[in-house]
Amino acid sequence: MPFLGQDWRSPGWSWVKTEDGWKRFEFFNHDLEDNNTELELKELQDENKENLFTGEDCEVAAKKRKKDHFNNNAKSQVYYQEKWIYVQKESTRERHGYCTLGEAFNRLDFSSAIKDIRRFNYVVKLVQLIAKSQLTSLSGAAQKNYFNVLEKIVRKVLEDQQNPRLIKDLLQDLGSTLCILIREVGKSVLVGNINIWICRLETILNWQQQLNNLQIPKQVSNGVTLDDLPLHMQNNILYKFSDGWDIVNLGQVTSTLHMLSEDWHLWKKLCQYHFAEKQFCRHLMLSEKGHVDWKLMYFTLQKYYPKKEQYGDTLQFCRHCSILFWKDSGHPCTANDPDNCFMPVSPQHFIDLFKF
Numbered sequence: 001m002p003f004l005g006q007d008w009r010s011p012g013w014s015w016v017k018t019e020d021g022w023k024r025f026e027f028f029n030h031d032l033e034d035n036n037t038e039l040e041l042k043e044l045q046d047e048n049k050e051n052l053f054t055g056e057d058c059e060v061a062a063k064k065r066k067k068d069h070f071n072n073n074a075k076s077q078v079y080y081q082e083k084w085i086y087v088q089k090e091s092t093r094e095r096h097g098y099c100t101l102g103e104a105f106n107r108l109d110f111s112s113a114i115k116d117i118r119r120f121n122y123v124v125k126l127v128q129l130i131a132k133s134q135l136t137s138l139s140g141a142a143q144k145n146y147f148n149v150l151e152k153i154v155r156k157v158l159e160d161q162q163n164p165r166l167i168k169d170l171l172q173d174l175g176s177t178l179c180i181l182i183r184e185v186g187k188s189v190l191v192g193n194i195n196i197w198i199c200r201l202e203t204i205l206n207w208q209q210q211l212n213n214l215q216i217p218k219q220v221s222n223g224v225t226l227d228d229l230p231l232h233m234q235n236n237i238l239y240k241f242s243d244g245w246d247i248v249n250l251g252q253v254t255s256t257l258h259m260l261s262e263d264w265h266l267w268k269k270l271c272q273y274h275f276a277e278k279q280f281c282r283h284l285m286l287s288e289k290g291h292v293d294w295k296l297m298y299f300t301l302q303k304y305y306p307k308k309e310q311y312g313d314t315l316q317f318c319r320h321c322s323i324l325f326w327k328d329s330g331h332p333c334t335a336n337d338p339d340n341c342f343m344p345v346s347p348q349h350f351i352d353l354f355k356f
Contacts (some may be wrong), residue, residue, distance in 0.1 A: 019148055020111055021141050039201075083109050084325035087353055100135055101354040102142025104324060108315065110149050113326070115157060118312030124153060124166055125309070126347040131174035134351060140191045147200060150174075154207045163214050165245065168211055175204045201275050227254050235260050242310050244270060248286065267294035274298075274307045315345040316351075324353070 013024045085107040088099045093116065110126075113119040127150060130138070138146060150170075157167045178201045181190055190197060226234065238260055241247050247270075251261030260266075271280065271294055283304065285297040316327050320335040335341045345353070 020139075021106055021145050045343070069337055082107070082331075083329040084323050084331040087324055099354065100137070100139070100142075101130070101351070102138040104354065105130075105138070105142050105351075106145050108324065110151060111145075114149065114153055116313065119314075120156075120163070121166070122311040122314055122347065123149070124170055125311075127153070128170045128173055129347050129351050131170065131177050135174075135177055136190065136193070137354075138284050143191060147203075154211075158210060158214065161214065164214055168208070171208050171211070175201065175208070178204065196225050197265070227256065231256070231260070235263075238263075238266055239269065242270075242273065242308075244295075244302070249280060264294050265321050267298055268292075270294075271301065275301050277303055279305055285331075309346055315350060316342045317345045317349075318342055349350075 015022045015024055016331055085099060085104050087104070110123050113123050127146070130146065135146075136142075154167060154171075157164055178197060182194065182201065226237075229237075234257060238247055238250065238257075241250070244267075247261050247266070251258040276355055278300055280297070283297065283300050285293045285300055287293040287296075313327065315324055317324055318331060318333055318338070318341050320333070320338070320341040321331065323331045323333075325331040327342075333341065
């Protein structure tokens with residue numbers, strides 16, 4: 001039976017080690033060949049002024065220059081990595097093995113996702129869920145990639161001075177998990193040397209200190225400020241927030257915003273957005289005058305029930321192909337109507353996909 005396909009004796013793909021792990025790359029062969037041809041003629045013309053070569057010497061020298069130029073241009077490489085992954089939970093006749101959480105975390109390019117403001121909160125929530133329960137399920141390479149992504153998240157917050165509270169909660173959960181794992185090192189499975197984990201814990205404590213010392217400078221502007229807007233516009237801005245702490249922090253800016261942030265209609269609508277009416281009855285909070293304290297009820301309910309999650313962009317799962325992917329990068333779908341096969345994946349759903 002003839003062999004159809006790539007020669008099995010070939011060396012295969014070329015791989016390069018990066019800070020995010022090993023990646024596959026390809027060269028622009030045609031561009032290098034064109035550049036090499038121009039380089040051969042130019043360099044040979046210059047050197048012929050001093051040295052006279054025979055025909056064979058010229059050919060050998062040209063090949064040597066071409067090889068040296070090719071090696072010098074090794075940095076001009078293109079990484080080839082699909083931003084999707086097939087989620088396989090069991091072996092079949094066609095495919096053997098299964099997909100792990102660590103493999104998915106490496107393949108879906110979260111390092112680039114945190115640069116997108118639409119995906120930042122989504123990735124942070126996912127990293128936080130992994131820190132709480134799935135850290136020990138990651139392989140050594142996936143753990144390294146995990147902490148590389150975490151470092152980029154902290155750097156971005158320190159540079160942009162945005163979302164510090166979100167990252168403080170993440171580091172608090174991760175630090176607590178690492179303390180428990182290190183303390184029970186003989187009982188739990190830790191990939192890597194214990195000294196590596198102690199070093200990571202020290203790094204997390206250092207990041208927490210940097211975030212606590214973060215001071216946001218006061219913005220000086222000669223244009224229109226938030227306080228210059230009419231009351232109804234400031235009130236409409238407050239109604240766009242989906243997090244209670246953001247409303248409290250904004251209310252500390254001016255006395256007018258503080259008055260608007262204490263409106264019970266605002267907190268009632270926020271409670272109705274995140275929680276069901278049955279949950280209100282179980283944790284009814286009354287003020288001294290006998291009225292419902294909606295602000296206190298909101299912060300009480302969030303201790304017992306999860307809030308409704310809201311993200312600008314999420315991972316998508318194709319039910320037809322069983323593939324996880326980012327919507328803008330797509331995936332090779334074979335369905336007749338692909339759009340009806342896609343479903344958004346929440347951070348918790350992402351974790352659940354890899355629980356076997």
